Amino acid sequence: MTRTSLISLALLASTVGHAEPADDLAGEIATYNKQIEHFQDYWSKALDTRWPIDGCHAAIKTAQGAGVTATEEQQRICAEFVKHHQLAEAEVAVKDANQWSFFLGQINMATNHEANGGKMIASAAKCSSELDRLIAAGMPTNITVHISGSNPTDITMGEAKAKICAPLAKAAGSFAKDVGSARTKAYEAAAKPYKAVGITGDRLEFLVDHVSYAMYGAGGGELRTPKQLKTASVIFELLGPNTASGLYTLRRYQFKGDTLVATTSADFLGRPRAKFYR
DSSP: OOHHHHHHHHHHHHHHHHHHHHHHHHHHHHHHHHHHHHHHHHGGGGOOTTSOTTHHHHHHHHHHHTTOOOOHHHHHHHHHHHHHHHHHHHHHHHHHHHHHHHHHHHSOGGGSOTHHHHHHHHHHHHHHHHHHHHHHTTOOSSSEEEEOSSSOEEEEHHHHIIIIIHHHHHHHHTHHHHHHHHHHHHHHHHHHHHHHTTOOHHHHHHHHHTTTSOOBOTTSOBOOSHHHHHHOSEEEEEEOOOTTTOOEEEEEEEEETTEEEEEEEEEESSOOOGGGOO
16 A cells, blocks of 8 residues: 555544544434424423433533534533423422322221321422522423323423412312311311210121121121111121122121120121021
């Protein structure tokens, strides 16, 4: 190979080497631009550690180190990516708070648990703090984001704090107390007809706990009135059939006065006949 050929190859290699960083940057920017579309379709579901919030600008910085200057369009794409990443991060916290708000509207307060109040307080606080953090970092507040989940809604992050975070915080603050009050009211309502005929103690607690159950007496006849349930020395409860085994379970509760003195149960392949209610 001649000296001229070697010089030509060296120049070609130099030219190709100089072009590679620009091509690499263009490829990376195109990927981040595609992620913006994914955010618009899926928001928080599109969050991916392969494309961190500072990844696009980091690619520009790396290219600058190799002598490549990003175009205005590439700079714009990176700025848009950051904004959409912030909106997706916000949707995580807002979605959780929105789910809890939906939960509040679906539950029977009397059968819920006070501990859920603490979880809702934490969710509302996270909702507000994340919005504050991201807005302070430049997140746009006028872009509508689809909040997915059990209670889907479309909202801007400028509205989310007042419409989702704050109402949940207010409800969560009194949740434990509200649950206790609802439980007391439900108990008193269920107990009232039994107390009216003088039922107390174990029998009262048993009947309140089984207020929606069919109760049977000796011989298998259904006990329908508080007076019948007051005078029965033995009360039966029939469960089943079990979805796995197909068995019925007959539970027998024996009382002495209003005191529960014995509990037994037996399983049957079909509904037990009257003779087993004894």
